[in-house]
Amino acid sequence: MTRETAPSDRTAIIVGAGIAGLATALSLARAKWSVIVLERAARLRGGAFVVGFSGMGYEAATRLGLVEELRARASPWRPMQQVDGDGRGLAWMSEASQRALTGHRTVSILRGDLEGALYGAAQHVADIRFGQTVTDVTDGADGAVVTLRDGSRVAADLVIGADGAHSTVRRLVFGPEDRWRYDFGVKVASFEVIDPPTSVREKTTLLTAVGRSAGLYPQRDGRLSAFFTFVRDDAGTADAAASLGRAYGDLGWVWPDLIQRAVSAESIFAAPSDRRRADADSRDDHPGRSRRLPPAESRAPHRVDGRRSPRRPRQARRAPSDRVGGCRSAALRRARRCVGH
Numbered sequence: 210m211t212r213e214t215a216p217s218d219r220t221a222i223i224v225g226a227g228i229a230g231l232a233t234a235l236s237l238a239r240a241k242w243s244v245i246v247l248e249r250a251a252r253l254r255g256g257a258f259v260v261g262f263s264g265m266g267y268e269a270a271t272r273l274g275l276v277e278e279l280r281a282r283a284s285p286w287r288p289m290q291q292v293d294g295d296g297r298g299l300a301w302m303s304e305a306s307q308r309a310l311t312g313h314r315t316v317s318i319l320r321g322d323l324e325g326a327l328y329g330a331a332q333h334v335a336d337i338r339f340g341q342t343v344t345d346v347t348d349g350a351d352g353a354v355v356t357l358r359d360g361s362r363v364a365a366d367l368v369i370g371a372d373g374a375h376s377t378v379r380r381l382v383f384g385p386e387d388r389w390r391y392d393f394g395v396k397v398a399s400f401e402v403i404d405p406p407t408s409v410r411e412k413t414t415l416l417t418a419v420g421r422s423a424g425l426y427p428q429r430d431g432r433l434s435a436f437f438t439f440v441r442d443d444a445g446t447a448d449a450a451a452s453l454g455r456a457y458g459d460l461g462w463v464w465p466d467l468i469q470r471a472v473s474a475e476s477i478f479a480a481p482s483d484r485r486r487a488d489a490d491s492r493d494d495h496p497g498r499s500r501r502l503p504p505a506e507s508r509a510p511h512r513v514d515g516r517r518s519p520r521r522p523r524q525a526r527r528a529p530s531d532r533v534g535g536c537r538s539a540a541l542r543r544a545r546r547c548v549g550h
């Protein structure tokens with residue numbers, strides 16, 4: 210691994226190598242932190258649904274120096290058609306009108322391509338470990354101590370749970386997720402369509418009907434990213450394609466064909482649509498240094514108590530040399546922050 214940053218005396222552990230984890234890793238590494246990313250999956254997960262971002266998201270991509278690469282990988286602009294369940298056109302918008310409406314500081318991109326661009330940059334500045342996860346997080350004397358799946362422990366100045374909607378870090382630090390969860394009662398499903406029907410191949414197609422909405426987004430390689438939402442059918446939570454069939458089975462036009470393809474799709478992403486409330490300030494009921502940060506606060510490096518992390522006096526940073534020998538990563542050996550092997 211080539212490191213673009215100088216060795217640092219501040220170590221951050223980020224759990225999760227999704228969009229949030231990789232973007233944070235890149236940001237912290239450029240701010241001269243030593244960064245370890247722990248990803249449970251064996252490899253990047255990819256994802257065939259389109260993520261559109263502008264505003265703060267675009268600003269963040271600009272600061273990370275990734276905008277040109279993201280633009281190169283972006284989903285193409287296409288004329289947009291709004292249709293009903295039988296494919297009757299209800300409204301249209303040209304590419305030029307879409308561009309004028311959204312402005313130039315907007316990118317729509319497949320989730321997997323966004324993740325790939327972030328990983329391409331982050332892998333050179335962070336120690337990214339696949340197939341690894343965390344089993345415990347505790348407050349240490351001057352930071353946090355994270356226990357990994359293999360039983361080893363790593364000390365860090367900052368621990369970030371970027372491990373998705375059902376965050377293990379949040380559960381370990383703040384307790385069961387039920388308390389934070391707000392369920393919209395809706396499910397989303399997404400998959401890639403190879404060789405799509407002609408009528409949707411060259412246009413972005415949107416459907417909005419009572420209790421369901423769908424979007425079909427042509428990609429550069431002729432494939433289609435298909436995205437469906439529907440009121441959750443609890444009988445079918447285990448089988449996403451079957452749930453989709455029940456929710457969209459009464460429609461005509463290309464919809465039955467597309468739903469059928471969901472059954473044979475190489476992979477289908479399906480998840481309940483819910484959110485985690487960030488309104489409750491965890492400092493009120495969690496007296497330690499750990500804190501749930503609302504999104505805007507995540508932009509700058511903070512300690513777990515929310516303040517900017519001061520540099521510790523050199524002597525206090527040093528760990529006994531017999532512990533240093535057990536450190537796996539070069540970053541930790543340099544920072545001498547590895548304990549418990």
Ligand SMILES: Cc1cc2nc3c(=O)[nH]c(=O)nc-3n(C[C@H](O)[C@H](O)[C@H](O)COP(=O)(O)OP(=O)(O)OC[C@H]3O[C@@H](n4cnc5c(N)ncnc54)[C@H](O)[C@@H]3O)c2cc1C
Pocket residue numbers: 224225226227228229230247248249250254258259260261262266320341342343371372373374376377378397398399436
């Ligand atoms: C169909 C669809 C369309 C969307 N469109 C948009 C959009 O247009 N604009 C937008 O801004 N957002 C959009 N979103 C939301 C956006 O995709 C998500 O908010 C974003 O992907 C979340 O990224 P994340 O990194 O926080 O979490 P995730 O993508 O869930 O990544 C979490 C990572 O942590 C790993 N992990 C989980 N548990 C552990 C563990 N215990 N230990 C180690 N690793 C772990 C996972 O394997 C994963 O790699 C859309 C979402 C969907 C489903």
